[in-house]
Amino acid sequence: MDKKEILSKFSTDPERYYNVKLFENQGFERKSCATCKRFYWTMDENRTNCPDHSDDTYSFIGNPPTKKRFDYTQAWKEVESFFVKNGHTSVSRYPVVCRWRDDLYFTIASIVDFQRVMGSKVVFEFPANPLIVPQTCLRFKDLENVGVTGRHFSSFCMIGQHSIPNSHGYWKDECVDLDYRLITEQFGVDKKEVVFVEDVWEGGGSFGSSLEFFVKGLELGNAVFTEFQGDLSNYKTLEQQIIDMGAGLERFAWLTMGTPTAYDCCFGPVTNNLLQQTGIDANDEIIVQYFTEIAKYLEQFSGLSEVRKNAIKSAHLSDEQINRIITPLEGIYLIIDHIRTLIFAISDGALPSNVGGGYNLRIMLRRIISTMDRLSLKFDVNEIVDVQIDYLKNTYPELEKTREDIKTIIGIESGRYENSKLRMEKIVSKLNQKPTVEDLIRLYESDGVTPDYLKEMKVISDIPSTFYSKLSELHQSKKQKEQDQLSLEGLPETELLYYGDDPKEFDAKVLKSFDKYVILDKTSFYARGGGQEPDRGTVGKFEVIDVSKHGNVIVHELKNGIPKEGSVVSCIVNSKRRNGITKNHTSTHILNSSTRSVLGSWVWQHSAFKEEDHARLDITHHSALTDDEITKIEKLANSIVEKDIPVTIENFDRGTAEQKYGFKIYQGGIVPVKSVRIVSIKDFDIEACGGTHVKKTGEIEIIKITRTKRIQDGVVRLEFVSGETALDYIKQHDADLIKKSAELKEKMELKEKRHGQKQDMKEKFPILVEAIIQNKIGTNNVNEIIVDITESGKPNFCSTTSEQYDEFFHIGLGEKLIEKDPWMVYCGVFEDGDKIRAIIYSGDHAAKDKKAGDIAKTVSQILGGAGGGNQRFAQGGGKDKSKKNDAIEKVKSMVLGV
Numbered sequence: 001m002d003k004k005e006i007l008s009k010f011s012t013d014p015e016r017y018y019n020v021k022l023f024e025n026q027g028f029e030r031k032s033c034a035t036c037k038r039f040y041w042t043m044d045e046n047r048t049n050c051p052d053h054s055d056d057t058y059s060f061i062g063n064p065p066t067k068k069r070f071d072y073t074q075a076w077k078e079v080e081s082f083f084v085k086n087g088h089t090s091v092s093r094y095p096v097v098c099r100w101r102d103d104l105y106f107t108i109a110s111i112v113d114f115q116r117v118m119g120s121k122v123v124f125e126f127p128a129n130p131l132i133v134p135q136t137c138l139r140f141k142d143l144e145n146v147g148v149t150g151r152h153f154s155s156f157c158m159i160g161q162h163s164i165p166n167s168h169g170y171w172k173d174e175c176v177d178l179d180y181r182l183i184t185e186q187f188g189v190d191k192k193e194v195v196f197v198e199d200v201w202e203g204g205g206s207f208g209s210s211l212e213f214f215v216k217g218l219e220l221g222n223a224v225f226t227e228f229q230g231d232l233s234n235y236k237t238l239e240q241q242i243i244d245m246g247a248g249l250e251r252f253a254w255l256t257m258g259t260p261t262a263y264d265c266c267f268g269p270v271t272n273n274l275l276q277q278t279g280i281d282a283n284d285e286i287i288v289q290y291f292t293e294i295a296k297y298l299e300q301f302s303g304l305s306e307v308r309k310n311a312i313k314s315a316h317l318s319d320e321q322i323n324r325i326i327t328p329l330e331g332i333y334l335i336i337d338h339i340r341t342l343i344f345a346i347s348d349g350a351l352p353s354n355v356g357g358g359y360n361l362r363i364m365l366r367r368i369i370s371t372m373d374r375l376s377l378k379f380d381v382n383e384i385v386d387v388q389i390d391y392l393k394n395t396y397p398e399l400e401k402t403r404e405d406i407k408t409i410i411g412i413e414s415g416r417y418e419n420s421k422l423r424m425e426k427i428v429s430k431l432n433q434k435p436t437v438e439d440l441i442r443l444y445e446s447d448g449v450t451p452d453y454l455k456e457m458k459v460i461s462d463i464p465s466t467f468y469s470k471l472s473e474l475h476q477s478k479k480q481k482e483q484d485q486l487s488l489e490g491l492p493e494t495e496l497l498y499y500g501d502d503p504k505e506f507d508a509k510v511l512k513s514f515d516k517y518v519i520l521d522k523t524s525f526y527a528r529g530g531g532q533e534p535d536r537g538t539v540g541k542f543e544v545i546d547v548s549k550h551g552n553v554i555v556h557e558l559k560n561g562i563p564k565e566g567s568v569v570s571c572i573v574n575s576k577r578r579n580g581i582t583k584n585h586t587s588t589h590i591l592n593s594s595t596r597s598v599l600g601s602w603v604w605q606h607s608a609f610k611e612e613d614h615a616r617l618d619i620t621h622h623s624a625l626t627d628d629e630i631t632k633i634e635k636l637a638n639s640i641v642e643k644d645i646p647v648t649i650e651n652f653d654r655g656t657a658e659q660k661y662g663f664k665i666y667q668g669g670i671v672p673v674k675s676v677r678i679v680s681i682k683d684f685d686i687e688a689c690g691g692t693h694v695k696k697t698g699e700i701e702i703i704k705i706t707r708t709k710r711i712q713d714g715v716v717r718l719e720f721v722s723g724e725t726a727l728d729y730i731k732q733h734d735a736d737l738i739k740k741s742a743e744l745k746e747k748m749e750l751k752e753k754r755h756g757q758k759q760d761m762k763e764k765f766p767i768l769v770e771a772i773i774q775n776k777i778g779t780n781n782v783n784e785i786i787v788d789i790t791e792s793g794k795p796n797f798c799s800t801t802s803e804q805y806d807e808f809f810h811i812g813l814g815e816k817l818i819e820k821d822p823w824m825v826y827c828g829v830f831e832d833g834d835k836i837r838a839i840i841y842s843g844d845h846a847a848k849d850k851k852a853g854d855i856a857k858t859v860s861q862i863l864g865g866a867g868g869g870n871q872r873f874a875q876g877g878g879k880d881k882s883k884k885n886d887a888i889e890k891v892k893s894m895v896l897g898v
């Protein structure tokens with residue numbers, strides 16, 4: 001059964017699903033829309049159509065149906081005071097980064113605040129009943145509509161009205177009554193204007209009938225009566241019914257203000273500031289006309305460009321008016337909307353990146369910059385952030401704390417975008433046809449080229465409407481962990497001794513043993529979890545090589561056999577290993593909070609790994625760490641160690657823990673159980689954690705960061721050691737340092753010596769050359785230099801293979817020799833590391849016949865390598881050091897012909 005079918009099923013029984021006391025008391029009439037046949041409830045006897053098909057659609061623009069005007073801030077105050085007056089608790093918003101659900105990056109509806117996933121089931125946990133919450137929700141699917149339609153936002157405030165029907169809370173009758181009175185009494189809308197439309201809403205595995213409420217064609221909210229779970233054709237009644245009313249705060253404000261768009265009354269003074277800077281007259285009559293037409297056509301056409309085209313036509317806009325007023329206005333709306341979303345997301349600890357939910361934020365910022373570039377708008381983004389926070393903090397005072405951090409992150413990310421522009425220009429210049437949606441996605445995913453940039457470069461004229469939704473889908477699903485499926489049915493929960501006295505030696509009964517696995521009735525072996533590696537030791541006479549958790553059962557993996565089922569075995573946990581791991585685990589908590597206070601509020605634990613002798617902590621951060629930052633982090637962490645602060649562990653009900661400490665406790669991810677184990681190091685670090693910890697921070701002795709590295713966009717890894725391992729590391733490190741500096745010193749001395757030698761040589765060369773040339777007869781030996789002098793007009797030969805000479809010497813001597821005697825051929829052969837090299841010079845006269853290049857080729861062949869050069873100078877060599885003398889003999893015979 002699909003949604004339409006279940007709706008018509010519910011609508012055949014309106015008494016059961018839709019009729020409420022209010023309708024009877026006030027005399028509402030149930031009607032079917034003349035156009036679409038949907039059922040709705042109204043007090044207006046002349047109404048014939050549902051709000052989607054009425055003539056009064058969006059007639060509140062320029063003509064609001066209320067006497068009082070309320071902007072975004074004031075509208076919330078009205079809503080809040082009304083519900084509080086009527087017995088509701090007003091709850092602060094939850095973070096927009098949805099830390100308590102691992103299937104969502106961002107909070108998309110107010111009800112998500114109170115949903116917790118346990119296994120495959122969604123449960124509801126309310127901090128109060130009934131309650132209301134001004135929940136900021138992020139939605140990126142309609143991004144191309146933002147700024148254009150007058151009512152689409154990338155983030156908006158959902159007024160959440162939630163109740164569980166019991167002695168405190170209520171069900172349908174009171175819910176609809178409250179919503180009706182909110183609109184009519186608190187906001188002062190005429191009773192006849194309120195229309196309730198029958199609908200069905202499903203999400204998160206549950207669903208129910210719902211009543212959407214409208215005024216002047218504007219949907220203000222939807223009251224969902226959640227009472228079923230399962231899918232639409234196969235469902236059963238929920239144990240717990242839930243009132244899930246979500247309304248758009250921006251829409252309440254818009255309705256009372258009657259501005260051309262919802263953007264005009266929901267961002268505070270910033271809109272007018274930017275309009276003034278651009279020179280657009282906000283009161284221009286054509287703006288009202290145009291956006292009223294847009295509102296009408298939005299229901300009629302699905303394509304945005306179609307909507308826009310028709311609105312332009314109906315409002316009789318000239319090209320000049322579009323370019324001067326409408327296009328820049330759309331740009332301004334987009335910029336303000338996107339900056340507001342970034343303010344919330346960054347404030348709650350999300351970073352722009354190319355992975356996960358971070359990509360949405362990156363795209364937002366790039367859209368802001370390309371829009372400014374395309375329209376030549378020169379706005380100061382920091383100033384826009386400031387003005388917006390000044391306004392938003394009336395409703396969300398917590399934003400003040402992260403004001404500077406938000407500007408820092410936006411600044412860094414903008415800089416990166418500017419730097420990547422040159423590369424993007426190149427990529428774009430190579431495009432030879434109009435890109436498809438798939439091309440656009442690939443261009444963004446692999447090259448970071450946004451469609452907004454392509455629009456700016458005039459490669460495309462419009463962004464395809466499916467682009468952002470397709471891209472969103474790509475990034476929606478998160479990876480699910482896979483685990484071996486073992487048959488463990490019927491086994492009781494393992495008693496966890498490590499959460500109690502934590503004995504390192506204990507006896508336990510074997511409940512089940514198979515393959516290489518054993519399950520005990522109780523255990524002190526810590527199972528792999530929360531980045532902490534498992535314990536080792538022995539169970540009976542068998543070595544434990546792995547320990548894992550399957551539901552509530554601990555499975556030990558053994559080597560070389562398993563004990564008998566039913567037997568009692570004595571078990572020993574390797575306590576040295578456990579101690580190392582424990583110190584590293586508490587150190588991870590200390591480092592996590594240290595990095596946050598040194599670097600900024602955006603730092604969250606991304607993941608962690610704790611072994612006996614090493615550990616790592618991956619944090620969310622925008623750039624690689626500098627030496628100075630590392631020093632500061634290490635210093636702060638060690639000051640916490642020195643203070644010897646007690647590490648306390650307490651169990652709380654999950655809801656209580658969240659209310660008391662906030663969502664920062666979920667550094668290690670979500671907690672899928674109702675009771676939360678809170679590990680605190682005073683106020684310095686408070687986390688929900690199931691790992692093992694030291695009793696006082698002093699036990700850690702010392703924390704040493706050994707290496708840091710940016711491992712992916714937005715994630716930095718810190719590798720570290722603690723306790724004894726850290727002390728050993730420092731000792732070793734110091735010894736290495738001493739060794740290194742000694743080596744360096746030696747190197748420097750050698751270099752100086754060589755330099756001295758070279759100077760010496762330079763002075764000696766002329767004398768040496770003179771001696772060689774003077775020695776006219778036969779073969780002689782001058783400093784192991786062999787000289788063959790022939791009669792005048794024939795080539796002479798000089799060579800050396802002496803170990804005491806290097807490249808510098810051969811080049812120096814060869815040059816000078818052939819200068820002095822143009823009939824001379826010089827060959828120097830010497831060893832250089834694992835190679836043997838030859839340097840050849842041939843004087844001007846000798847070179848006519850005996851070219852240096854030819855000689856080098858021949859000699860290199862003998863040495864097992866290759867060589868070459870010109871006729872005057874050449875070099876070569878090979879690896880065969882044993883052929884040294886053969887090589888010289890060959891050269892000699894080539895030159896002298898003997």
Ligand SMILES: [Zn+2]
Nearest residue numbers: 033036050053
């Ligand atoms: Zn209709």
Ligand SMILES: [Zn+2]
Nearest residue numbers: 668689690691
């Ligand atoms: Zn932990």
